[in-house]
Amino acid sequence: MKPAYEHVSFGDGCSVRVYHRQLPRIPFEWHHHPEYELTLTLNSHGKRYIGDSITAYDADDLVLVPPDLPHTWSSNRSIDADAPQVAIVVWFSGEWARRLADCCAEYAGLHRLLRRASCGLAFGAEMGRALYDKRASILSESPRERLAAVLDALCLLADAPAEPLASPSAFAAPKGKDGAIERGRPTGHEPERINRVLSLIDTRFAEPLRIADFCEAASLSERSLHRYFIQHVGESVSRYLLRVRIGHACRMLTDTAWPVSVIAARSGFPNAAHFNRQFKTLKNTTPAAFRKQFATTGFEPDTAATPLTARSPSLERPSRRQAA
Structure with a gap:
């Protein structure tokens, strides 16, 4: 959507x-x-x-x-x-x-x-x-x-x-008026070593990645990487990688009709069963149920005919003439 x-x-x-x-x-x-x-x-x-x-x-x-x-x-x-x-x-x-x-x-x-x-x-x-x-x-x-x-x-x-x-x-978008960076990624104030790990995850999240790959990218031991990553990003490398993968999967669930097995593979999960378990752990719902909630536009049955009755004038979509 x-x-x-x-x-x-x-x-x-x-x-x-x-x-x-x-x-x-x-x-x-x-x-x-x-x-x-x-x-x-x-x-x-x-x-x-x-x-x-x-x-x-x-x-x-x-x-x-x-x-x-x-x-x-x-x-x-x-x-x-x-x-x-x-x-x-x-x-x-x-x-x-x-x-x-x-x-x-x-x-x-x-x-x-x-x-x-x-x-x-x-x-x-x-x-x-x-x-x-x-x-x-x-x-x-x-x-x-x-x-x-x-x-x-x-x-x-x-x-x-x-x-x-x-x-x-999730739902990555272009930069906004204030130069906002990619959705969800830390702000760039992190040390260069941590940024190398973030870049690796951004570009290769769909591939099999091991802690050793991240340690090599950051030139840090596993213990130091874990400590620095939590300090600067707020969570472990494995947790961050999982959330990146699930974010990409969510976008495909809402924007495509691809089977769950295809989405799992394109998001870096070895199989659909593992994907379903990880998705439910993180989102408290299944991929199919998540897709259905967006497919039904979030309304419960008796709200489908409810019109928008009050709207801020600033939020009206500009006409083509105004947009030009």
Whole structure:
């Protein structure tokens, strides 16, 4: 399924765009854009799709999505049936966020946050409630007050516990406006030895690879490689390689009709049975079930006819005349 491109306009004199969306239901809208997106979803429970991550969500759901990673939420049930479902959405450019972090020590945490967010991040409900408490300032009519509130929120999230969502390389996209790197890959601040291992995985993930291959690429012992990789990437080499392979498999499951056995082979798995076991361990579902969820566009049966009733003007697709 090809995600739709969404145009986000910020308006004159604005560095962030904030949208207060209120709907009886949240429709499935698989899309991407070159901006970072911070979304707080309230009075809603359903499914959240971030790259190849499909997860049930509930109240006070707070997620940071990196540039050009396809995503959507889908819900046909409010927690409080008498109130609308609400999404407070903040879009911002990584370009100015990184520049601010470079020149102001007070905002150095932005670097950590954007690096951690390369695969998308889901924060705990307590962080969702903390952002909700800032809603008056975030939704202010004053651009300066909105920016200050968003910066405060981002710095609060910089070191907050969060769960990575998509697999590295899942739904890889071209660079965004801020020069965003390949989806899910670490930011390039890693030592050259670790970058050689990352490059090896990126180019040869579908081949049989051994720890010895990575040690040779990095000129490190197995013990040192393990320690450095966890320090700079946040997980072991074998775990990272598995997530890269599963990410590529997820893209083929959604974009092609190839048999699972073919996808397994093209993703670096020796056979379909091994692929199915690893996929279910990582995704808590089977490859066939994962494909079916996208094939049915994420809707439960009674939501298929639900139209999109409210849309941010900045997210309307530009006409051909405007696009020219």
